[in-house]
Amino acid sequence: MNNPISINRQKVKEALKDFTLPWSPHIRLLDTDLIETLHIENQKIHITLKVPNVDPAQVEPLRAKIEHHLSQLKDVEQARVFMNAISSGLHDPTISKRLVFPPKQTGHTKSDTTSIKANNIKNAKPIETLNSVKCVIAIASGKGGVGKSSTTVNLAIALSQKGLKVGIMDADIYGPSIPHMLDLKGKVEVRDHKLIPMTAWGISAISIGMLVPTNQAVIWRGPMVMGAVKQLLSDVKWGELDIMLIDMPPGTGDVQITLGQSIKLDGAIMVSTPQDIALLDAKRGISLFQKTRTPILGIIENMSYFLCPRCQEKTYIFGQDGVKKEAKALNIPFLGEIPILPAIRTASDEGIPITVQQPDGPESQAYHAIADLIYPAICKTGLANSKNS
Numbered sequence: 001m002n003n004p005i006s007i008n009r010q011k012v013k014e015a016l017k018d019f020t021l022p023w024s025p026h027i028r029l030l031d032t033d034l035i036e037t038l039h040i041e042n043q044k045i046h047i048t049l050k051v052p053n054v055d056p057a058q059v060e061p062l063r064a065k066i067e068h069h070l071s072q073l074k075d076v077e078q079a080r081v082f083m084n085a086i087s088s089g090l091h092d093p094t095i096s097k098r099l100v101f102p103p104k105q106t107g108h109t110k111s112d113t114t115s116i117k118a119n120n121i122k123n124a125k126p127i128e129t130l131n132s133v134k135c136v137i138a139i140a141s142g143k144g145g146v147g148k149s150s151t152t153v154n155l156a157i158a159l160s161q162k163g164l165k166v167g168i169m170d171a172d173i174y175g176p177s178i179p180h181m182l183d184l185k186g187k188v189e190v191r192d193h194k195l196i197p198m199t200a201w202g203i204s205a206i207s208i209g210m211l212v213p214t215n216q217a218v219i220w221r222g223p224m225v226m227g228a229v230k231q232l233l234s235d236v237k238w239g240e241l242d243i244m245l246i247d248m249p250p251g252t253g254d255v256q257i258t259l260g261q262s263i264k265l266d267g268a269i270m271v272s273t274p275q276d277i278a279l280l281d282a283k284r285g286i287s288l289f290q291k292t293r294t295p296i297l298g299i300i301e302n303m304s305y306f307l308c309p310r311c312q313e314k315t316y317i318f319g320q321d322g323v324k325k326e327a328k329a330l331n332i333p334f335l336g337e338i339p340i341l342p343a344i345r346t347a348s349d350e351g352i353p354i355t356v357q358q359p360d361g362p363e364s365q366a367y368h369a370i371a372d373l374i375y376p377a378i379c380k381t382g383l384a385n386s387k388n389s
């Protein structure tokens, strides 16, 4: 005979009886009204924690500690604790409660990128919603504005034109541009408490830009960002995907740390422009991925050269082969050059990517050539001959 499931509200409360507030250690959590909701369903505990008017960085350890402690209880399959916003600008009230932290911040949580260790991932619980995603690859850059989002979108479309099912997770919390580039407007559908990705040009996509007004997330720091990333990872019903591309924010901050600690990436692709400064920053990004033992699939040089529309002559405005040489020095694959062309920018601005508008044009060919190179890595047969040599 099966043993009855023993977890119930009483047991959860019992487990939390010694928890105190990190900012007022003499006050017991259960003596406050901070636990707003407590639901138990199918051995999964969901708690909503009201966040008082303190620095969210002080609340995050409590959230994490409760999650960890409750997930150890007998008959508990999963414990999730969500921070509840005092007010939010999210379009969907069922999501808003869970996604954001209070707007007031008294301090900036500085990210300690050195604290990322590969073994953190071992402790991370598998994210159920990603079970149906075969391969997750981050598209990153050290510096902003180098064309990472344009590359993500066009690469995604090039891969889908090869017959793969592709999704984009826009993790660029501070400047989400994927909805604009894919012309995705309107409200994200919520089904069974999960976000349903929007679709355009055969690509599924989710972005914080679909959930909050564009200027709101810009001020988020530390735990707010981490909470948002975790929920973009675990609260989205992706369905079957061959590959998910994650459009990362530039640099090495909270998003990179949270992702590094939450999921095992199958690979990372760096995007850089030929300028020295962008390359220098890209190297920092590469070293961060190396710390989490994420395979670097390679580096793409964007805005490499101008292609004369009349004579097809290439002009290397910022010098030739800078990224290629650096890739060789770093012993990582060089994935290719993308020209700087007005059509790429205008297509992005119109929300109809160049790979959709002119799938056979020279700009699209550059993305297709890179898709050809990474395709075998996605299909776990190793990277195709890269252009390093």
Ligand SMILES: Nc1ncnc2c1ncn2[C@@H]1O[C@H](COP(=O)(O)OP(=O)(O)OP(=O)(O)O)[C@@H](O)[C@H]1O
Pocket: 141, 143, 144, 145, 146, 147, 148, 149, 150, 151, 172, 175, 177, 249, 250, 302, 303, 338, 339, 340, 341, 342, 343, 344, 345, 346, 348, 349
């Ligand atoms: N190869 C290219 N040719 C012409 N314009 C380009 C090219 N790549 C990107 N752009 C344009 O440069 C601008 C910045 O590109 P994008 O938003 O993709 O960069 P990003 O690295 O994602 O920026 P952010 O750091 O803000 O997220 C956009 O206007 C985009 O259309």
